[in-house]
Amino acid sequence: MKKYSVFSLVRNALDYHRNWQQAWRSPAPKSAYDVIVVGGGGHGLATAYYLAKECGITNVAVIEKGWLGGGNTGRNTTIIRANYLQDESTGIYAHALDLWDTLSTELNYNVMFSKRGVLHLAHNQHDLKELARRHNANRMMANELEFLTPEQVKAFVPIINISPDVRYPVLGGSLQRRAGVARHDAVAWGYARAADSLGVDIIQNCEVTGFRIEQGQMKGVETTRGFIASPKVGCVAAGHSSVLGAMAGLRLPIESHPLQALVSEPLKPFFDTVVMSNTVHVYVSQSDKGELVMGAGIDAYNGYSQRGSLPPIEHLLSAAMELYPVFSRVRVLRKWGGIVDICPDASPLITKTPVQGLYFNCGWGTGGFKATPGSGHVFAHTIARDDPHPLAAAFRLERFATGNLVDENLAAAVAH
Amino acid sequence: MLLITCPYCGPRSEEEFAYGGEGHIARPADTDGLSDDEWADYLFMRTNPKGVHYERWVHAHGCRRWFNAVRDTATNEFLAFYRVDEKKPEIDR
Numbered sequence: 453m454k455k456y457s458v459f460s461l462v463r464n465a466l467d468y469h470r471n472w473q474q475a476w477r478s479p480a481p482k483s484a485y486d487v488i489v490v491g492g493g494g495h496g497l498a499t500a501y502y503l504a505k506e507c508g509i510t511n512v513a514v515i516e517k518g519w520l521g522g523g524n525t526g527r528n529t530t531i532i533r534a535n536y537l538q539d540e541s542t543g544i545y546a547h548a549l550d551l552w553d554t555l556s557t558e559l560n561y562n563v564m565f566s567k568r569g570v571l572h573l574a575h576n577q578h579d580l581k582e583l584a585r586r587h588n589a590n591r592m593m594a595n596e597l598e599f600l601t602p603e604q605v606k607a608f609v610p611i612i613n614i615s616p617d618v619r620y621p622v623l624g625g626s627l628q629r630r631a632g633v634a635r636h637d638a639v640a641w642g643y644a645r646a647a648d649s650l651g652v653d654i655i656q657n658c659e660v661t662g663f664r665i666e667q668g669q670m671k672g673v674e675t676t677r678g679f680i681a682s683p684k685v686g687c688v689a690a691g692h693s694s695v696l697g698a699m700a701g702l703r704l705p706i707e708s709h710p711l712q713a714l715v716s717e718p719l720k721p722f723f724d725t726v727v728m729s730n731t732v733h734v735y736v737s738q739s740d741k742g743e744l745v746m747g748a749g750i751d752a753y754n755g756y757s758q759r760g761s762l763p764p765i766e767h768l769l770s771a772a773m774e775l776y777p778v779f780s781r782v783r784v785l786r787k788w789g790g791i792v793d794i795c796p797d798a799s800p801l802i803t804k805t806p807v808q809g810l811y812f813n814c815g816w817g818t819g820g821f822k823a824t825p826g827s828g829h830v831f832a833h834t835i836a837r838d839d840p841h842p843l844a845a846a847f848r849l850e851r852f853a854t855g856n857l858v859d860e861n862l863a864a865a866v867a868h
Numbered sequence: 869m870l871l872i873t874c875p876y877c878g879p880r881s882e883e884e885f886a887y888g889g890e891g892h893i894a895r896p897a898d899t900d901g902l903s904d905d906e907w908a909d910y911l912f913m914r915t916n917p918k919g920v921h922y923e924r925w926v927h928a929h930g931c932r933r934w935f936n937a938v939r940d941t942a943t944n945e946f947l948a949f950y951r952v953d954e955k956k957p958e959i960d961r
């Protein structure tokens with residue numbers, strides 16, 4: 453694999469960009485692999501990369517029914533933060549944040565990680581108390597957050613409306629400065645290219661349609677391109693996890709919902725951070741292309757249709773109008789939806805299953821993009837050693853029977 | 869936008885309703901004898917099919933009554949609406 457650098461950019465520019473090496477191969481599937489990863493989103497590709505890079509397992513295939521990153525990875529609003537409530541969550545999200553810091557160098561691919569800060573607003577007494585509690589929980593874990601008064605919020609985001617004269621006035625905010633956004637496609641492509649160069653086969657347009665399980669042991673996957681043998685299969689299929697679970701006779705604590713987002717027409721840069729509000733239900737950032745990126749909560753009903761209803765969009769836009777009156781004449785360019793996989797405690801599953809050699813990494817719901825590097829890293833170790841990585845141990849399937857839930861509903865519900 | 873037919877009030881906009889999740893999950897009768905796994909299955913495990921889904925809705929901003937519906941979760945097409953005292957319809961597709 454040729455390295456990307458400023459010199460390769462110049463050299464290829466002189467060739468009118470006709471001779472760039474292909475970023476990854478598209479091999480035909482082999483008859484057998486040591487590990488198969490089902491799902492070519494960010495988490496699946498990261499899993500394959502760390503299996504090859506850190507666990508010495510390079511005979512790996514990533515099997516994707518569509519195109520790389522075409523699931524939630526390429527549909528998300530890319531907010532990266534680590535200000536959850538529970539210690540177990542801080543463990544995995546802060547681990548991911550550490551990996552984000554050096555990811556572009558590690559992958560030799562610019563993932564455009566921009567630490568522009570993420571600010572959570574409080575609009576009532578309950579919000580203030582919830583933020584204070586989360587704040588203190590994070591500081592106990594040495595995870596720095598800052599509390600801002602309404603005036604400090606205004607100084608940080610000059611276009612925000614802090615008038616006390618509205619239904620939900622801004623009463624304060626919690627800022628994580630090392631949080632931010634990254635380029636979602638680049639994350640999928642960067643991991644794919646790096647994994648491929650270590651020998652991982654990336655197989656697109658190939659759907660897993662069943663598992664071959666004998667005496668409780670995984671033997672391989674049935675696909676639209678035939679049977680592929682493997683003693684270990686890791687499912688990283690987000691909204692389709694229950695469908696894969698059912699193929700192995702498993703019931704998972706997951707429900708799939710549409711989650712929508714939208715962008716405005718491109719504007720000059722004027723919004724240089726990320727602001728979220730759980731109470732009025734909207735979050736906003738501005739992409740490098742200049743579009744305002746906005747989202748809110750899930751559509752309430754189960755769904756696999758990758759599109760939602762209009763009411764959540766109207767709702768989030770009306771909230772945005774109250775907070776940012778200057779948006780009033782901006783036009784919406786497009787909206788879309790993904791299928792998010794929600795666990796009852798709003799925390800993920802990184803787990804072995806009753807089937808020997810079958811693993812699941814899912815339940816990231818509305819907020820898994822930020823975890824991509826950390827999730828792939830601990831899942832690779834879990835598969836390689838057939839034993840949960842310490843940072844993944846709290847996220848086993850068994851927690852629903854033992855009652856050790858990792859409840860993040862307050863920190864994850866609207867804010868992704 | 870979903871158009872939902874309340875068995876009591878007729879077709880109304882989705883915004884008048886609240887969702888109640890998977891339907892026909894009966895609370896186990898002998899709770900004292902239930903194992904942890906059986907509790908977990910009742911409380912947390914869900915069928916979550918891609919396709920025909922039996923589910924509950926409540927007409928929150930209307931008659932405020934609960935009822936059942938059958939919907940294809942891949943297309944959002946409703947296949948049946950029925951009262952809670954009516955039999956679960958068999959839908960094959």
Ligand SMILES: Cc1cc2nc3c(=O)[nH]c(=O)nc-3n(C[C@H](O)[C@H](O)[C@H](O)COP(=O)(O)OP(=O)(O)OC[C@H]3O[C@@H](n4cnc5c(N)ncnc54)[C@H](O)[C@@H]3O)c2cc1C
Pocket residue numbers: 490491492493494495496515516517518519520521522523524525526527528529530531532658659660661688689690691692696711712713747788789790791792816817818819820821822823868
């Ligand atoms: C609108 C929206 C906004 C979001 N905003 C944020 C945010 O701001 N911050 C954040 O951290 N997170 C956010 N998220 C959540 C985040 O996108 C996801 O948690 C994360 O991207 C999940 O990554 P993944 O690789 O697990 O899943 P995906 O990217 O969905 O990948 C799963 C892949 O599995 C494939 N697959 C499924 N079934 C099969 C099969 N049978 N055979 C083969 N392949 C299969 C799918 O085609 C898909 O490509 C958002 C999500 C949405 C929808």
Ligand SMILES: [Zn+2]
Pocket residue numbers: 874875876877878927930931932933
């Ligand atoms: Zn009614």
